[in-house]
Amino acid sequence: MTNFTVNQATDDGSGTTTGTLSYAILQANQIAGDDTVLADKGYDADERVIKRLQAQGKTVVIPPKRNRNHPRDYDRDLYKARQRD
Numbered sequence: 001m002t003n004f005t006v007n008q009a010t011d012d013g014s015g016t017t018t019g020t021l022s023y024a025i026l027q028a029n030q031i032a033g034d035d036t037v038l039a040d041k042g043y044d045a046d047e048r049v050i051k052r053l054q055a056q057g058k059t060v061v062i063p064p065k066r067n068r069n070h071p072r073d074y075d076r077d078l079y080k081a082r083q084r085d
Contacts, residue, residue, distance in 0.1 A: 013048060025049065038079060041065050044072075 008019040015026035021043070036059040043049050044065045050072075053060050061079050064071040 011048070013052075021048070022052075025053065035059060036061060036078070038062075044068070 006019060006021050006024050008017060011017070011020040011022050013022045015022040017023055035057065037053050038061045039049070041063045044062050050060050050062065061075050063074055063079060
């Protein structure tokens with residue numbers, strides 16, 4: 001597994017600025033064979049994250065935030081397995 005550092009508070013969504021969330025997502029998606037993206041609920045953002053990944057054909061496994069009016073479904077078993085060795 002590869003880790004990407006996100007340390008920029010602002011993100012234009014283009015994926016061109018190192019240290020932004022969109023850059024990390026773009027880099028993760030360029031790794032050969034990756035078709036599933038697992039992330040914590042802090043990345044539960046439809047426009048910035050989820051829709052972009054789905055448009056690229058990725059399976060998104062991100063639990064919904066508690067304050068969502070309409071929680072999304074996600075693969076709970078796969079999400080729980082992300083931390084297991």
